[in-house]
Amino acid sequence: MSDNLRLTLRVWRQAGPNVRGGFETYQIDSISTDASFLEMLDVLNEQLVTEGKDPVAFESDCREGICGTCxxxxxxxAHGPxxxxxxCQLHMRVFRDGQTITIEPFRAKAFPIIKDLVVDRDAYDRIQAAGGYNSVNCGNAPDANSILVGKDDASDAFDAAACIGCGACAAACKNGAAMLFVGAKVGHLSMLPQGQPERQQRAIRMVTQMDEEGFGSCTNTLECEAACPKEISTKWIQRLNSEFMRASTTSRHH
Ligand code: FES
Structure with a gap:
C-alpha cells in the first residue's frame, strides 16, 4: 500500500559552469512511496515552474537503470542509499515521512558541472572512444556457437559489460579515480576472443586517456564498488593493472 511523504529537499543549484552554486531548500508534499526519485524531482519541478522559478536541471533518459545518465x-x-x-530506479519508499534529503551533482575534477545536478561526463566517452571497441572486421553476426567461450569467461565478461559508464565510481572516490570504469571496459573485452587482436593497445590507450582527463589514482578504498549501481567488482581494477603492465612490457620489447 502506498503512503504519502512530506519532505524537505536541499538541492544544489548552480546556474552554469563558472558561477557559484549553493544549496536551496524546498518543501514538497504528497509524494507517493510508489514514486521513483526522478518522479519526485519531476513533481518538484512542476511546483517550481508554477511558482515562476527555474526548474532543477537533472539528466535522465531510460529511467530503467541502463543508460547511466541520471x-x-x-x-x-552516489546514486543514493x-x-x-x-x-532512476531508486524509489521513494526507502525514505521516511518528514525526512530531509540532500541532493548534489557528482563531484569529480574530470566531471565539470554544467548546471544544477547535470555534470559533463564526456571524459568517460573519450576514454571509451580511445580503445573500448573492436575495429577488426568481424563480418556478419556468426552463429552463437561458432566461437566457443568458456562459461566462466563468458560470465565474467558479462559482469564487466554490465558497467553503464554512469560516473558513480569516480564521483564516490576521494581521489576521483576512474579505475573501476576503465577496468570494467578493458576487462570485458579482454575476456573474449573478439577482444584479443587489440587487447594490448586498448589497455594502453584507455589508461593514457584516463590520465589525460585528470582522474586521480586508485588507493584501494573500494568506495567505487560500494557506489556502483551495477555492483562491478574491484577485481577489474586488479585486472586492469595487470593488463596495462603486460601491454607496456610487451610494447617496450617490440
Ligand atoms: S535514466 Fe538511464 S540509468 Fe537512470
Missing amino acids: GCVVDGM EMGTTV
Whole structure:
C-alpha cells in the first residue's frame, strides 16, 4: 500500500559552469512511496515552474537503470542509499515521512558541472572512444556457437559489460579515480576472443586517456564498488593493472 511523504529537499543549484552554486531548500508534499526519485524531482519541478522559478536541471533518459545518465549524489551517496541501484530506479519508499534529503551533482575534477545536478561526463566517452571497441572486421553476426567461450569467461565478461559508464565510481572516490570504469571496459573485452587482436593497445590507450582527463589514482578504498549501481567488482581494477603492465612490457620489447 502506498503512503504519502512530506519532505524537505536541499538541492544544489548552480546556474552554469563558472558561477557559484549553493544549496536551496524546498518543501514538497504528497509524494507517493510508489514514486521513483526522478518522479519526485519531476513533481518538484512542476511546483517550481508554477511558482515562476527555474526548474532543477537533472539528466535522465531510460529511467530503467541502463543508460547511466541520471547519476547524482543523494545524502552523500552516489546514486543514493540503495545498493546496486541507479537514481532512476531508486524509489521513494526507502525514505521516511518528514525526512530531509540532500541532493548534489557528482563531484569529480574530470566531471565539470554544467548546471544544477547535470555534470559533463564526456571524459568517460573519450576514454571509451580511445580503445573500448573492436575495429577488426568481424563480418556478419556468426552463429552463437561458432566461437566457443568458456562459461566462466563468458560470465565474467558479462559482469564487466554490465558497467553503464554512469560516473558513480569516480564521483564516490576521494581521489576521483576512474579505475573501476576503465577496468570494467578493458576487462570485458579482454575476456573474449573478439577482444584479443587489440587487447594490448586498448589497455594502453584507455589508461593514457584516463590520465589525460585528470582522474586521480586508485588507493584501494573500494568506495567505487560500494557506489556502483551495477555492483562491478574491484577485481577489474586488479585486472586492469595487470593488463596495462603486460601491454607496456610487451610494447617496450617490440
Ligand atoms: S535514466 Fe538511464 S540509468 Fe537512470
